[in-house]
Amino acid sequence: MILTVTLNTALDLTYRVPALTPHTTHRVTDVVERPGGKGLNVARVLAALGHETVVTGFAGGxxxxxxxALLTPLPVRDALVPTAGATRRTVAVADRATGDTTQFNEPGPHICPAEWAAFxxxxxxxxxxxxxxxxxGSLPPGIHVGAYAELIRRSRAAGVPVLLDTSGEPLRRGIAxxxxxxxxxxxxxxxxxxxxxxxxxxxxxxRRGAHAVAASLGADGVLAATPDGTWQATPPAPVRGNPTGAGDSAVAGLLSGLVEDLPWPQRLARAVALATATVLAPAAGEFDAGAYExxxxxxxxxTA
Amino acid sequence: MILTVTLNTALDLTYRVPALTPHTTHRVTDVVERPGGKGLNVARVLAALGHETVVTGFAGGxxxxxxxALLTPLPVRDALVPTAGATRRTVAVADRATGDTTQFNEPGPHICPAEWAAFxxxxxxxxxxxxxxxxxGSLPPGIHVGAYAELIRRSRAAGVPVLLDTSGEPLRRGIAxxxxxxxxxxxxxxxxxxxxxxxxxxxxxxRRGAHAVAASLGADGVLAATPDGTWQATPPAPVRGNPTGAGDSAVAGLLSGLVEDLPWPQRLARAVALATATVLAPAAGEFDAGAYExxxxxxxxxTA
Incomplete structure (x- = not known):
């Protein structure tokens, strides 16, 4: 199976409003609740590709x-670890006319040392x-900034290939x-x-320590530097749509390709096709299976 | 006791952000959860004034x-009626620098006829x-627009004085x-x-049917037309602050004055002092007891 870790899971809310006007009151016409956090999005796409998938991280409150409850009907196994605090919410406010989105992300619950040890x-x-x-994704409050480095060392000790998708200091520490x-x-x-x-x-x-780097460059596709060579994979044509979750779909493409032992060019093609099919899907974070094929x-x- | 009815209760979330910029992502630095809906705010102020207070309406999900759970520690009795749907959220996004607030209100759960009958x-x-x-406050989906008129008729039949604080068609129908x-x-x-x-x-x-009308006019105070006369009550000086909940505090002042059988000028003075002390309080919807006194x-x- 493939394991995805989301230390700072989220209950993602999408609010549709006619148009966002700062410092006024908006009647929300439509509310959608989804299980969120990058690793959960990755897991959904992996499951859709036919991979047995397990999600872990924290959930509480x-x-x-x-x-x-929203994960239960999905074809992913829930191995989330309980935390005393409440899972954060994210609120995406989408303008009805343009689809432009304004995002509010709560910080997430404080994870105590005993919970981290249980994880x-x-x-x-x-x-x-x-x-x-x-x-x-990001680290919730209370988790030390070297947490991903620790998880990477344990994966490597267990002989399990590990992909890191985060930013800032956790990325810097993780790469090392x-x-x-x-x-x-x-x-x-x-x-x-x-x-x-x-x-x-x-x-x-x-050079900083990652065995391979696959950089997602939006409409320019994915640029990968690997021990086997350097490639750029680009979509056949520019597309319009909602880029939310496109990076997570690319991660699912790369990881499934790794597990299936595909050559790098095929892994990259899969990542770009999935990311593009995610931009094209009407619902944020889903991918359009027909468009993908x-x-x-x-x-x-x-070759780059 | 005094009964307050909030058919469309809400879980009120306040998000503090550095400044709201449409179509960007905001890291929320501070999240506050409060039990919300106008009748719940009124009840909190009534309880602070020493009145035994019961809240009803719907809550679910x-x-x-x-x-x-947030009501439990408060000195108000919870007589909310269960509903199958989930209580709505409201999200108030407050700019840290200016305190300006951008509000998003979910519509609320659909109330079915059996739930309305139970209520x-x-x-x-x-x-x-x-x-x-x-x-x-507002009516949740599924409740007929004449619902407040029905509740007023039942109050009057029971000989219990009734105050209505709503807007639009429910107000128009209610007044009749x-x-x-x-x-x-x-x-x-x-x-x-x-x-x-x-x-x-x-x-x-x-003339449309209300025995008395007390209009809240912001910095101009309260203007009341009653069977005993017409008065305007005004605060001693303009104040700066957050007006959220000031109208609800005014309702609590009017209602407590009615129950205590105060003359109208004293009821109005209480309403204006409470509303002004609410604007001055640091937390939205609370009132500053010292400022009130x-x-x-x-x-x-x-006399107006």
Whole structure:
């Protein structure tokens, strides 16, 4: 199975309003609740690709109960660890006319040392059954900034390939523990390396410790620097839509390709086709399966 | 005891952000959860004034459970009726620098006919113990627009004085059932009567069926047209602060004065002092008890 870790899960709320006007009152016409956090999005896509998938991280309080209830009907196994605090909410306010979204992210519950220890115990057990693991998203309050580095060391000790998708100091610290793959976007990459030019920044990120780096560059696709070579995969044509979750779908493409032992160009094509099919889907964070099948053979992969 | 009815209760969330910028992502630095809906705010103030207070209306789902848990430590009795749907949330996003607030209100759960019937049964029982009742706020989906008129008729049949604080069509229909008092703000009054001039609009609202009308006019205080005369009560000086809940505090002042059988000028002075002390309180919807005591003798009440 594939394990995805979301330490700061979220109950994602989407509010539809006619148009956002600061400092006024809005009647929300439509409310959607979804289980959220990057690792949960990745897991949903992995399951849709036919992979047995387990989600872990923390969930707690009334919002955590709602999140777990929303996970129940999905084809992913819930191995979330209880926390005393309440799972955070995120609120995405979408303008009805334009689809433009204004996002509010709560910080998340404080994780105490005993809860972190319980998580590590559970993580070790799950690693014993895992073919690969993805570490996704921000750290909740109370978790030390080197937490991902610790999880990477344990994965490597267990012989389980590990992908890291985070930003800032947790990414910087995580890379030093030599993950198999990182998937920064252009901003995260520039913040990490100080270099704006993607090829240079991607190679620089490898030198910092990541075995492979797959940078998601929006409409420019994915640029990957790996031990086997450097490639750029680009979608056949620009698309319009909601980019929410496109990066998570790319992670699912990369990770499934790794587990299936596909050559890098095929992994990258899958990542780009899934990300593009996610932008095209009407619901944020879902991917359009028909568009994915149609796009996959048309993604261009070239040596960079 | 005093009964307050909030058919569309809410779990009120306040998010503090550095500044709201549409179509960007905001990290919320501070989250406050409060039991909300106008009648709940009124009840809190009545309890602080020393009145035995009971709250009813609907609560349901995980958000309803949180709301009821937040009510438990407060000195008000919870007589909320269960509903299958989930209690709505409201999200107030406050800019840290200016305190300006952007509000998002979910619509609320759909109330089915059996739930409404259960509420009416409970309401009849509570009326038997009530000295006065306040009907507050919007109607949730599924409740017919004449619902407040029905509750007013039942209060009057039971000999219990009834105050109505709502807007739009529910206010228009409610007035026709001859409530003892309505407390519109300037906009609600103008929408009801078509008249912008407050004195004319207030008198017109009385002619439509309300025995007394106390219009809250923000910094201009409260203008009341009653069977005993017409008065305007004004705060001693303009104040700056958060007006959220000031109208609800005014309702509590009017209702407590009615139950204590105070002369109208004293009721109005209390309403204005409470509303002003609410604007001055640091937390939205709370009132500053010291400011209230200090303001009360300084409110000006003049015949209008």
């Amino acid at each position: 009334p919002t955590g109960e709602v999140l777990r 590590l115990d559970s993580y070790e057990t799950l690693l014993g059954q895992a073919d690969a693991v993805a570490l996704c 523990a030599r993950p198999d793959l990182i998937k920064p976007n252009a901003d995260e990459l520039a913040q990490l390396t100080g270099a704006r030019e993607p090829l240079r920044a991607t190679r620089d990120a490898r 149609e796009l996959l053979p048309r993604v261009q992969v070239a | 995980p958000t309803g459970e949180v709301l009821r 009416l049964d409970s309401y009849e029982t509570l009326l038997g113990q009530a000295d006065a009742v306040a009907l507050c 059932a001859r409530p003892d008092l309505i407390k519109p703000n300037a906009d609600e009054l103008a929408q009801l009567t078509g008249a912008r001039e407050p004195l004319r609009a207030t008198r017109d609202a009385r 200090e303001l009360l003798p300084r409110v000006q009440v003049a």
